[in-house]
Amino acid sequence: MSVRRAWTVRQGSGAVTWFEVRLAFADGARVEALAAVSEGGVCLEDVRGRPGLSLDDLAVLAEWLEEPLAEACVPPPAPGAPAARRARPQWPRGTEGRRLVAREYRAAQERGADPVLAVMRATGHGRRASLRLIGQARDEGFLAPRRARR
Template sequence: MSVRHAWVVREGGATASWFDVRLDFADGARVDALAVLSGREVRVEGVRAEPPLSLDDLAVLAEWLENPLFAACVRAPAHALPAVSRRGRPAWPRGREERRLVAREYQEAREEGTDPVLAVMRVTGHSRRKSLRLIGQARDEGLLAPRRARR
């Protein structure tokens, strides 16, 4: 899969960034999509597939795109994505309260069967590395179970 930041449109105080997404499968099938990040929402604007996607495949397309697309949005230049940059991030507590909220979000995602690190990335607006650091700090404070049991 490849994700490429295509262009940015600014109007008033709002910014929208478009991404070209390509999925290549081992059997030669290909899916091209155009996704847009507006505020903190990512939407797929267009899809082209060879061979055409079935309705079942189209239904799981969002799952195929979610993690790589979100990672690309976080890595994109901060001037293009104010909603993910430090200044555009919604107010988020620091210190112990931050780690408590990170632990709660992590546990909720685990219970729902979704990626807990991605869930923490979404709510904090931090990169994967920073989110993992916060999760580790929450573990160190005893807010989350240890990663590995000691023998």
């Protein structure tokens, strides 16, 4: 099951948030739903199933979706509260942070993935800040020098 926030619309003093929900079963069946969550509760806006769903299946679907939607819902900020800037994963500073940057960098290289992009994803920083962290990890000896010195 996957639950992904699609969009949020302010409505008076509250908000309505829509979620895209996907369920996949071992036998190949799948269900996709669009659910609207507000202070009044949960409302299923659109449901598509392959194979089609019976009325009994639809009744059970609401039970399946209740807990994952509750986990995915984060109450909107209170009116007048400062809006949160972008959420960034907690990343340690100093030597420990540079050690973790080097670990992410090397792991991406071994997978054949872009190591700078891997560091960007792990730290939540943009390309420039991630390159600066990688450079600092090189300076501390956690990564090999970029070029061989002559």
